[in-house]
Amino acid sequence: MSTPLLEAEDLTIQYQTSSGPLTAVSNASFTIESGEYFGLVGESGCGKSTIAKAVVGGLDSNGAITSGTLRYKGTEVQDYSEREFNDEVRWKEISLIPQSSMNNLDPLQRVSDQATEIASVHTDMGKEAALERFQEMFETVGLQPSRIHDYPHQFSGGMQQRAIIALALFLEPSVIVADEPTTALDVIMQDQIFKYLDEMKAELDTSMLLITHDISLVFESCDRMAVMHGGQVAETGSTTDVYDDPRHPYSILLQEAFPDIQHPERELGTIDGTPPESYGQVAECTFVERCPWATEECLEAEPPLDSVDGNERHRAACFRMDEVHDRYEVEGKPEATGIQTDGGAR
């Protein structure tokens, strides 16, 4: 197989805090191929936004990749100097649609000025060419091309979000990192945005790393996905694999907890407890306190991300993945509520 576009291998990211090194991401692995939409899903605090920041080289100053690698087209992201990364990768290769993008456009600059600035820093495109190109992007996302010279406040929330997407598409990047791109928007607007993202995928062959808490968006819009819990990748695979044959207890229970408008009579599942905060090296499954199937074994080591039934592209990190799914099908969710850990995790 060719080199994946974006590849995380045993990636660990820690933040230095007054209580010690907080492990936001622990030994996470996943790959994104070119032209693929990849969803990273999990609850708040699972480390998904930290991964987004790491991919665009924008970790907070107290955060760093402490082990493992994050490679973009085969080159380690941390090998780039800040300057090289800015010259060669940002916007041109990897662009970002940030969370709450209403606050991410400069209110004092016309949107077109923000675009020409990006073009002048990252390319040798002339101003005229840049504006022309940006107008095309406006058209792609369903905004009137003549409005590129507007100030951000002249747009509604959904239009600002589209302007941000137009900026993210502007230099034809290979990957767009979208961190909760529609969380602040109403459903109809969300659907409109994803309609453009679908079209873009068909036309431009762009990849996307979609980071969201909303598993239904991932199931609908992505080809492959990873489910994260407490800094660990619980399960990764194609969306159909994870949906049809979830193996990690968290992916099973998360799916059950998600309301489905087409089956409003279905009982919602619940997951007890909250994800832990882990300090230092993580040496257990972070789901152990919430997992109804947990055993002592789960406390002894971090479970490896192993292939499911020999399918290399579908992997789960659970010592009991072979039996959990079958037992769940037959017995449902057990009454047990996981086992308490004695340290590390809160």
Added chain:
Amino acid sequence: MSADAPLLEVDGLKKYFAQDRSLSDVLLRREPDYIQAVDDLSFDLHENEVKGVIGESGCGKTTLLMTLLGLSEKTEGNVRFEGTDYAEFDRSDWKEFRRRVQVIFQDPFNSLDPKKTIRRSLEIPLEVHDIGDRERRIHETMEMVELGPPERYLDRYPNELSGGEKQRVSIARALILDPDVIMADEPVSMLDVSTQAVILKLLSRLIEEQGLSMVYISHDLSTVSYICDEINVMYLGRIVETAPTMELLSDPQHPYSRELIDAIPVPNPHADRERTSLEGSTPDPIGLGEGCRFRDRCPKRMDVCETTPRTVGTDHEVACHLYYDHDATQATGEVVRSTPDERLAETGSPPTDGEGAEADR
């Protein structure tokens, strides 16, 4: 009071906000523009009923809630609690109302006082209303919202609790005065999905056990179905459709309700849902004038939509010209319901895109 009389009754409610005027506007005595946040809305809540109000941001649902709570003055219309208009309330009526009608806010992270312990937050309402036996009540209420043993939580501060625990405290605070009505403004939207389900279940259980009535406001139709008996769909200050929850979800009649339901993502990679066909976004509720509020975006728009539609139906009400017979209505003065097919045949103005009115998704 008879059993059938509604607990809360809203009749032709309007709430307009004047927009800021510039100095020259004031000097020239120009009339301000009004934001028509709630515009001619009627609604009632009976005992043991849970009514949902659904709409996108800016549709006026929070303004409606604020008016129902008596925190915001109405512009026109009537709001009555047990038959008495809010305007006639005196001080003691308001105090009694404040005991019997409680609110749960959207954001558990900001709606608890960070400098008060959980015990203190629960104690204050009891002090205000001069209710004794406080420690027992606090313990009972904490158990009720499944925060047990209470000792574990009572002396903590909100920042020491998780989001779900905070929202349970907010619910406990709403329940501690043994109210009749709870107003809930998006109580689960800030919570993670695993916690959402827990809180929704807790709320439905409490409603049943405590015999509560509830107005539940949300933008999220997929969670509302777990708690509400009936849903009101709101668009730009008006209720466009009211129906029992399951009926609304399976057979939405107003074109807006249909678009709203169809835009909800389906958590299934095999599902083949079509993306929305709507363009643009909801306009600002300023200077809207006559006519159906949804007409400019509606895929089934007709000429008659320039006039404001009447609300028709008894159990399933809809405010759309597609659903009543205009000639019969005019002749008899009574609103006569008809199906969209008859309606379209009779006016001879098909939907703009030639799609059948009952087009399946």
